[in-house]
Amino acid sequence: DAKTTQPPSMDCAEGRAANLPCNHSTISGNEYVYWYRQIHSQGPQYIIHGLKNNETNEMASLIITEDRKSSTLILPHATLRDTAVYYCIVPVGDYGGSQGNLIFGKGTKLSVKP
Amino acid sequence: EAGVAQSPRYKIIEKRQSVAFWCNPISGHATLYWYQQILGQGPKLLIQFQNNGVVDDSQLPKDRFSAERLKGVDSTLKIQPAKLEDSAVYLCASSFSSGSYNEQFFGPGTRLTVL
Numbered sequence: 001d002a003k004t005t006q007p008p009s010m011d012c013a014e015g016r017a018a019n020l021p022c023n024h025s026t027i028s029g030n031e032y033v034y035w036y037r038q039i040h041s042q043g044p045q046y047i048i049h050g051l052k053n054n055e056t057n058e059m060a061s062l063i064i065t066e067d068r069k070s071s072t073l074i075l076p077h078a079t080l081r082d083t084a085v086y087y088c089i090v091p092v093g094d095y096g097g098s099q100g101n102l103i104f105g106k107g108t109k110l111s112v113k114p
Numbered sequence: 115e116a117g118v119a120q121s122p123r124y125k126i127i128e129k130r131q132s133v134a135f136w137c138n139p140i141s142g143h144a145t146l147y148w149y150q151q152i153l154g155q156g157p158k159l160l161i162q163f164q165n166n167g168v169v170d171d172s173q174l175p176k177d178r179f180s181a182e183r184l185k186g187v188d189s190t191l192k193i194q195p196a197k198l199e200d201s202a203v204y205l206c207a208s209s210f211s212s213g214s215y216n217e218q219f220f221g222p223g224t225r226l227t228v229l
Contacts, residue, residue: 002156043118043205043220044157087156101170102218104156 002105003027003090009109012082018075020108022088025069033064034091034102035073037084044087044104047073078112085109116140118221120206126227132194135224139187139208145169146183147218148191149205157205163189164212196228 005023012018024033035047048055048062050071055062061074075082087107119138127133139146144165149157160179161171165186174181178197183189193200203223209216 041222043207043223044218045220046217085156101159101162104158106154106156 002103003092004033004088004105006086006088006105006108008106009111011111011113012075012078014080014112014114015077018078018082018110018112020073020075020086020088020110021070022073023070024088024090027068027090029068031090033062033071034089035060035062036087036089036102036104037082038087038107039081039084047086078110080112080114083110083112118206118208118219120204120221120224122224123222124225124227126229127196128229129198130195132192133196133226134193135191135204135206135226137189137191137206137221139189139206140219143208143210143219144186145209145212145216146189147207147209148181148189149207149220151203151205151223153202160191162212169212193226196226198228201226201228 032049032051034049036044037047038044047059048057050062050064064071085107087104089102092103121136125133146163148160150160151157160174161181162169163183166183179193181191203225205220205223207218207220209218
């Protein structure tokens with residue numbers, strides 16, 4: 001079973017920041033948090049991952065709370081093409097990222113509206 | 115860089131028939147995964163290969179599903195015989211190496227409908 005909980009759906013206005021929350025209260029100290037997204041009729045796409053520190057790349061930012069029990073994925077300027085299902089994943093059996101498989105839950109369906 | 119290729123994109127069969135899906139991973143990727151995604155759910159891992167060896171097939175229904183990765187490159191997933199509940203999208207993914215630290219690249223999937 002997935003080790004994360006996410007809201008089933010969210011809306012965001014185009015051009016605004018989309019903040020997607022994720023709870024992972026049972027995460028262990030050396031387990032990473034991963035985010036993937038899946039646009040309709042496509043395979044999932046990697047977005048970002050992190051352990052303790054906040055991370056940023058060209059797609060998004062990941063904010064992890066100090067106790068690591070929750071995190072937020074931020075899309076700074078959402079576009080219509082960001083409409084997708086977003087998955088927050090803590091891999092099962094992941095020891096510092098060196099092993100462990102992705103366990104997908106149902107994710108959050110983000111709808112970006114004009 | 116070419117992505118993960120899958121074929122066919124769509125397949126419709128009747129229950130108790132057989133079906134096979136093909137996957138060509140990104141060149142140089144040692145690890146290959148097959149996932150099943152039922153409508154409204156996230157993908158579920160069926161089997162993971164490292165080169166041509168099976169790393170994890172604990173979720174593969176072995177009475178009807180089989181997979182192989184000869185020569186450590188292309189892979190095929192077979193269902194024989196198919197059941198109605200096998201209707202799903204079958205996704206293939208590859209990564210440079212095993213472990214979640216390695217980004218997985220997914221193909222477009224094969225949508226299977228079993229009537």
